[in-house]
Amino acid sequence: MTTPAILRDVWLAAAAELESVGIDDARFEAEVLLRHATGLTRAQLYASLTDEVDPAAQDRFQTALAERTTRKPLAYITGTREFYRLEFHVTPDVLIPRPESELLVDAALDHMRQARIRSALVADVGAGSGAVGIALARHRRGVNLICSDVSREALRVARDNANRLLRRPNAAFVQGDLLTPLPGPFHCVVANLPYIPEERLDELEPEVAEHEPRVALTPGTRGTELILRLITQLPSRLHPNGIAVLEVDPGQESAIADAAHQMLPNADIAVLDDVSQRPRAVRIIAG
Ligand SMILES: C[S@@+](CC[C@H](N)C(=O)[O-])C[C@H]1O[C@@H](n2cnc3c(N)ncnc32)[C@H](O)[C@@H]1O
The missing domain is CATH 1.10.8 (Helicase, Ruva Protein; domain 3)
Known part of the structure; x- marks a missing residue:
């Protein structure tokens, strides 16, 4: 002692x-x-x-x-991280939610309010701890949330967070690739998918490179592989006037916005900056 x-x-x-x-x-x-x-x-x-x-x-x-x-991250030791003023449980099976991803919640909520979308079916693709989708569902009545992730362990964490943080947990959790296993069409798709090019993993802080799940960090050599693949699924999966907000690494926004223009030529597409004025998300509103 x-x-x-x-x-x-x-x-x-x-x-x-x-x-x-x-x-x-x-x-x-x-x-x-x-x-x-x-x-x-x-x-x-x-x-x-x-x-x-x-x-x-x-x-x-x-x-x-x-x-x-x-150099184990603080959040994995305490088991919690605040996101959108809510306390999420986190384990080494999930990415620790980042403050810049709050932008996805803001953009989706703004659009659903302006477009008066009620009873929205929302998909959080690559949900991890569920931070983005759960924060959204917590702030908008009538949201039916479906979280998808390839990681079964991550979905367990997301379910636990939904049970604690949502008053009436209208949430489902589906293991699989992107939107493939989900029903739809959706009024809203939010996705913070892995986007770090494989070769850049070594440059990251040890907290990230050595402790956060690799499947949450990198999709392959270019970084944009998964986001581009998700965009090809959107035309048949977004309601007219539905919104998709996709987080990107600064520098990827033009390639992602161009791909969105090609797949959804009538959509309203914009690049959104984070609080540090860096391009952080591509917002797509279906035509
Ligand atoms: C960057 S983390 C984001 C987690 C959470 N959305 C957040 O913002 O904190 C990416 C998540 O995508 C999941 N993922 C990776 N490949 C996927 C795929 N092909 N389909 C669905 N989810 C995938 C990972 O398991 C991980 O949980």
Whole structure:
């Protein structure tokens, strides 16, 4: 059992250890791990800086800290990540939802409100934790959500999140390739599919390259393979005036928008920027 120590000392020592392995926001991350291990809120933590840490909590904290020093992502250690102001469960079977994907939810909700689409059938393709589709369903009444993913384990995580976060879980979970196994047509298709070219995987942070599922990161050599294939499925799967919002890596937007123009010549197609003003999604509204 660990010898009792003062909370502030434990925190500062942990921050130094995290910094030494190259973690940028070491003090904040040490705080998150401390709160996770002790169950204290932020306010309680600050009010107990000179208290001794409960030895059992300190053991839990040291285990979590050791995991983080291997560059395992914080979200896989705490098991949660906030997305669209909702707390999602995450495991190493799913990509950790990124803030830039909130753009997909905003764009889909805006269109459904403006077009007064009620009782919408929505597909979240490559759903992972279900973050995008579930956030959408949580903010729009009358949504029937279908999540698809090739990963059975990811769909288990998405189902668990839907059960916790949706008041009336009108959601189904289907394993398979893109839209192939799903019914339709859809009023809305959202997709954050893997788009990193294989050869760029080595350039990514160890948290991503070594811990997030490869099937969630890369579809092959070009990066655009899966998104382009999804676009070929859209003409028969989108209602007139239905919307598809597809996340892209900056630089892929022109190829994706061009393919969408070819497959859906009457559609209204736009490239959407993320909060950092980088092209992040292609929005397609069927004609
Ligand atoms: C980048 S992750 C996105 C997860 C989630 N949508 C999000 O934004 O956090 C891509 C997801 O697509 C899934 N995927 C990969 N290939 C697929 C395919 N051919 N059909 C359906 N899903 C696929 C992966 O398993 C992974 O869960």
